[in-house]
Amino acid sequence: MKAQRLFQQGELQWIVLGRDPAKPDYVIDTNEYLIVHQGRGLLMDPGGTEIFPEVVNGISEYCSVDSIDHIFGSHQDPDILSSLSLWLSVCPQAKIHVPWVWTGFITHFGCDQSSMVPVPDEGGEIDVAGHRVQLIPAHYLHSSGNLHLYDPTAKILFSGDVGAALMPEADAPLVVKDFDAHTAYMETFHRRWMPSNRARDQWLERVRALDIDMLCPQHGAIFKGDDVQRFFDWFEGLELGCASN
């Protein structure tokens, strides 16, 4: 599995893991993100059971697994959190931050209610050893209870399925190189999985007010610099909620 440091400033690091060559073809490719601050970790959308060994191995090179204090799940899908019981077996102290509407559903993946931190609809914060990150509402993008995570220091927005792309090559670059060409891999995904133009417009209003250097989706490639704004503009012009083209 490819691991790449996206940001480092003093004791703060952002790491992305993705493009797992050991992953079976029938399993959708996912990106996992890790924040390490002063040796403590926050893991975002840790992924499914199939890829757990590769993710946990990759992460252990950046921080000790038992130092992961927080796991953030943007929503309830199996490619986001079905590995939860395995994660809790190696970091039992971790708190699981998920949209409140999904807590009773996510416990079906095999985790104790006491580990869960239900995040209200308006969002919240997570404190990683004194470093605070914001949980941004992204409901109906695509899930009815959906959150994104923004780090004002790193200026990174973890955007879950927003900005996701179904890449044709298993070893595609982790960062978008040619935005226009990249839209071909995003369009069907967003039209089909994102149900609401209204939710999209509310989200755009919210995130355009943030200072963002990198937009990091859970599938596909990362948008950097001007491509972040390009993505917002492209997304704004898309008709969502279509089951066919």
Add this chain to the structure above:
Amino acid sequence: MPTHHHRQASDTGDMQASLAIRHKLASLLNLAHAISLLALNAKVSSAQLGIRGAVFSVMTQEIQTIATDLRRTVEDVRALTEAWTRQSARIASLANRQRVIANAQASSRHPTGFARGIAEANRELDDLRRLTPDMVGKLVQIVDDMERSLRVVNYVTVGILMEAERLDRSHQGQQTFTHLATEMRVASTQIRDMATFSIKQMENLEIAA
């Protein structure tokens, strides 16, 4: 005979031990790079010393070999812990499935229907658990390699210090080699810590088993 609960704890313990070793040994790669760079600087200094630098030249070559060995050790540990974690995760998933099926069987009116599922899970679990001693055996070999590197590091460090003493105190080369020896001592401590840590993890595994 270990109880089910003990076995489950042991399976998770395998994974935690594997991950802890991988995390700890990741820093060995930085150490290998640092040693390699120091050795390169020392090589330049030994060339500047002319004939008097011949002994240093041999020793810096030896240090480069140590750095290469350390890099190989990191790669071995990566490969081993990758396989080990994959195996432990599979065991943990299977053990979980086995527990769920056994609970369903206990509360079912038709318990015989579950026997096949439980037997399959048992068979796969036994096959996977049989691999653990091989993994531990490979780790023992890696720790042996580390200890061999450690002996060479200590030997070379003493040699560099003795030779550096022979140089004129004002000579710039003396500072370079004394610094190299100091860094090699740091490396020695780190390698020893890592070997001790790995041995402790293996002992914990044996206790858990």
